[in-house]
Amino acid sequence: MTGDKGATVNKSRRRFLVAATSVVGGAGMVAAALPFIFSMEPSAATLAAGGPVEIDISKLEHGQLLTVGWRSRPVWVLRRTKAQLKVLSAPNPELKDPDSDEPQQLPQYRNSYRSIKPEYFVAIGICTHLGCIPTYRPQIAPADLGPDWKGGFFCPCHGSRYDLSGRVMAGSPAPLNIPVPPYYYSSDTVVHVGELKNGSEQNWAPTTW
Numbered sequence: 001m002t003g004d005k006g007a008t009v010n011k012s013r014r015r016f017l018v019a020a021t022s023v024v025g026g027a028g029m030v031a032a033a034l035p036f037i038f039s040m041e042p043s044a045a046t047l048a049a050g051g052p053v054e055i056d057i058s059k060l061e062h063g064q065l066l067t068v069g070w071r072s073r074p075v076w077v078l079r080r081t082k083a084q085l086k087v088l089s090a091p092n093p094e095l096k097d098p099d100s101d102e103p104q105q106l107p108q109y110r111n112s113y114r115s116i117k118p119e120y121f122v123a124i125g126i127c128t129h130l131g132c133i134p135t136y137r138p139q140i141a142p143a144d145l146g147p148d149w150k151g152g153f154f155c156p157c158h159g160s161r162y163d164l165s166g167r168v169m170a171g172s173p174a175p176l177n178i179p180v181p182p183y184y185y186s187s188d189t190v191v192h193v194g195e196l197k198n199g200s201e202q203n204w205a206p207t208t209w
């Protein structure tokens with residue numbers, strides 16, 4: 001049984017490598033890329049959980065949120081408006097971790113937008129309290145969230161509040177910012193989620209997975 005299981009894992013790994021090298025690019029790149037990719041080989045658990053996904057954002061309009069499944073979790077892509085970006089660029093003393101200093105956050109996204117391109121916010125849509133899915137609430141000062149609400153994400157389970165960069169606000173039971181997964185742009189309109197461009201971080205998982 002152990003041998004069969006091992007063979008299954010190896011086959012999965014081979015499939016992953018084919019996929020990974022085709023992502024890296026043309027045939028000329030394969031020989032150079034293989035040693036590097038082997039050193040970044042994902043764990044069996046990661047393979048079972050699912051490889052990277054590509055998300056087409058070409059039809060996403062300003063202010064819209066797109067949700068796509070990855071490893072049984074929702075991945076959000078929010079295309080923020082100019083007004084939303086302006087709110088995020090201002091200091092906000094209500095944030096628990098404004099600079100994303102707590103563990104689980106990749107250094108590439110430690111800015112007020114928590115993203116590569118300010119306009120697009122990519123995140124795992126789970127609340128860091130107990131894993132509910134927060135709702136996107138872009139309205140300014142809606143009756144149920146109060147006059148200070150400037151748009152963000154609200155978790156209906158126990159009331160955690162996040163800004164439009166997924167940064168958790170003081171007074172929320174959630175301890176951490178919403179996690180941003182490893183990703184990069186494979187073209188102007190396609191986001192590749194599940195690893196960084198150099199093939200690293202394939203085993204990434206947030207503290208509150």
Ligand code: FES
Nearest residue numbers: 127129130155158
């Ligand atoms: S799970 Fe979101 S506030 Fe508790």
